[in-house]
Amino acid sequence: MTTVPRRDRPGFYYPKPPATWWLRRPNYVLFMLRELSSVFIAIFLVLLLVQIHQLSQGPAAYAAFVERLRSPGWIAFHVVALAFALYHSITWFNLTAVVQVVRLGERQVPPRLVAAANFLLWGVVSLVILFFFLLGG
Amino acid sequence: MSTRKTSEPFWWGLFSVGGVVAAFLVPVHLFLHGLAVPLGWIPVSPARIQALVGHPLIKLYLFVLIALPLYHWAHRFRFILEDVGLHALRAPIAVLSYGSAVVGTVLTLWVLLR
The missing domain is CATH 1.20.5 (Single alpha-helices involved in coiled-coils or other helix-helix interfaces)
Structure with a gap:
């Protein structure tokens, strides 16, 4: 395995695994998916903010935006994002229960x-x- | 062991609070605004939604719902990039991630308070 020097401790080195290290084990993949859930959640929240903004632009703008959300692409995105959001909730509650005594x-x-x-x-x-x-x- | 003071606990705190908000509130809102309303499962008039969004308490709620999980995203996104080997770019990644969340917070305030 290659190494990289540690800036905080000269003379010491970090091991540098390949960028695909998390594909090696199912558990690592699940960890990466959990981390990735935050990306889908953030995209949804930005969309929600845009939706609220469109509301202030008048009924026509709002209706047009909701109409766009009906497209198969956005529906597919929201189905996937919902699955990620549920995965975040489940892992979060299980985790905090252990951390918080x-x-x-x-x-x-x-x-x-x-x-x-x-x-x-x-x-x-x-x-x-x-x-x-x-x-x- | 480094005894240097960092802003890490501050961002970690926001990450944690944002994670709680995302866990409790985001799935039902994703279902509502991403699927139920666009697909017409729930009939809602834009006027009614406008009245809802105009309420100060709902504005506060929306701020919590939208802004706080952005810090949760920033923290996780930062470490996704570090975990796939971008150690050398630690500092700029952190600034960009948390910076985006701060920009998102300002935008949320702007949209809600305008």
Whole structure:
């Protein structure tokens, strides 16, 4: 394996794996997909911001933008982005449950239970937003 | 071990908060605005959405929903690039990533407060 010098510690070197190191094991690929989920989430949020901006440009501009989102390409993007967003949520709740130790008295609440509480809260929050939007729309 | 002070904890904090916001709020909004509304599963009038977006509390909510996960993206994107071997470009990658999130925050404020 090639190495690169460490700027913070002269005389020491980082190992330099090839750029495709994460393709070697399924777990590494899942890690990369988890990291990549943030890109899809960010693109969606920028689109949402554009949508809000179009709203201020009048009903015609807004309708045209929503019409564009109906194209197969954008629908496909949003399906993929939704899958990535769900993957982020699932990995995030499982991870924070392990990192964040919750204590009840002397005892530590099992991480699985903390994760379950997170998942439950996620479901409730999502339903509240959904119903707020349905009733509001 | 370096005892040098860095801004790392600050950005990591924003990454963490943004990750929480993204985990709890983004999937349902992605479903709503990316699929349900464009495909006509949910009939919504633009006037009603405009009224919703005009509300100060909804504006605050949208700011949290849009701006904070941008820092989550910036942090992860930065390390994706480093992980595929761009160690030499550490500093410019960090500045560009976090800088983009800051620009995104300003744009979000501009769109919401105009």
